[in-house]
Amino acid sequence: MSDIKNEFAYSWSRADAFYQCPRRFYWQHYGSWNGWEDDAPANARLAYRLKHIQSLAMLIGEIFHAVVGRALRERPERPSSVPAAALHDSAERIFYEQLAASRAKSWRTNPKYNANLFEDYYSGGLTARESQEGLVALHKCIDGFAADGFGRRAFGVERARLKMIDDPANFDQKRALIEGVIVYAPPDLVVEGKDGTSLHIVDWKTGRHRDASVVQLAVYGLVVSELRGVPISRLSAHLVYVGHGQHDECAQLSSGIxxxxxxxxxxxxxxxxxxxxxxxxxxxxxxxxxxxxxxFKCRSCKFRELCGRTGDPPLAPDEDLAS
Ligand code: SF4
Structure with missing residues (x-):
């Protein structure tokens, strides 16, 4: 068995999962632990496999964030324009690779890196039309990113002014110790304001618009403030809905702390x-x-097989039901 520690931590999505259904939270963070080991109990191995299931909407979000994040991490020091064509090409290639991997059930050998689509696993498979609509939505998100003020700014300022870029491999940048509790809230981007002292926290959203509370955004503020040593009063948060051209801003994070x-x-x-x-x-x-x-929550839950709640028709979860 693995010696890796199962770390107790808070995140907005963990709390949401817990209060929506304690059993879902259990499978995601405890019941699936060690499930990657061949000698783990059968339920742990199944839970580990199921926890990696994602809907088409979630896959679109994952691919978008992967290609944008990589482009930002690898961008030159000097300002440039958004490399939209390269983003489109990379995203489309990964999209087709992951759809094929899901159809071929490549997740049986490595569920972490091969997509297992909810629609393929529980719903009889994505139709050609759904796949095409998914690809169109992905391209639309990249177009929205390229047109957005923060998308342009992410490439249009000196690289040194980007203070944080989400990196899947950099866990130290995803969490901070807040009053003795590990809190996860990895922003997609933190960019210096025009005044040189304030910071903008930016999160790209590929799904439909939702009202985000100042409290949820304040969690980002707590983590970024701790990691960057910047007072909350110097931070603002921005949710950019790249597929729909909407942009929510909160300049008063202090009120939610x-x-x-x-x-x-x-x-x-x-x-x-x-x-x-x-x-x-x-x-x-x-x-x-x-x-x-x-x-009814079980209809869109990736653990429905484990709970034996597969009687009602499945309903693919939206992009925010990540954990
Ligand atoms: S199938 Fe239903 S009961 Fe089971 S974890 Fe999911 S939401 Fe909870």
Whole structure:
């Protein structure tokens, strides 16, 4: 068995999963632990495989963030225009590769790096029309990024003014210790403001517009403030809906900080009281994480096979149901 530690942490999506359905949270963060090992219990191996399931909408978001993130990390020092053609080419190539991998069930050998689409696994397979619509949506997101002010700015300023770029391999940049709790809130980009002292936190969204609370954005602020040593008052947050040309801004993150801290405290209390070993972050009793009674949620849950809740028709989850 692996010696890697299962770290207790807060994130907005973890808390959302926990309060939506404690059992879903259990499978995602405890029941699937060690499931990558050949000698792990059968349920852990299945949970590990299922936790990597993603819908077409989620795959679009993942590919968009992968190609934009890589282009930003590799961009030259000097300002340039958005390399839209290269982004389109990379995104389309990965899109077709992942669709083929899902159809070929390549996830059976490596679920972490080969897509397993919810639509293929639970719904009888993506139709050609759905695939084509997905590709169109992906290209639209890249067009939206290239047209957006922050998209242009991400390439149009000196590289040194980009203070954080999300990097899948850099965990130290994704989390910070906030009052003794590890908090995950990795922004897609943090770019210096025109005044040279403020920072803009930018998150690209590939799905439909949702009202984000100032509390949710304040969690980003807490992490970026800690990592960059910048007061909250110097931070603003921006959600850019690249597929729909919408842009939400919050310049007053301070107003959500106290509530954000209260939510973090509540999550820590509510989860840890169900653990069998808080120190080692072990959830040894699955019954302390009950299944939701709102069975409609199970229609779009990737763990429905494990829970035996496959009776109702499946409904592919949207891009935000990542964990
Ligand atoms: S299938 Fe339903 S009960 Fe099971 S984890 Fe998913 S939402 Fe929870």
């Amino acid at each position: 106290e509530e954000a801290k209260r939510k973090i405290d509540a999550f820590v209390h509510d989860v840890q009281e169900r653990l069998t070993d808080v120190e080692r972050n072990v959830a040894g009793d699955i019954e302390r994480f009950p299944m939701t009674t709102s069975v």
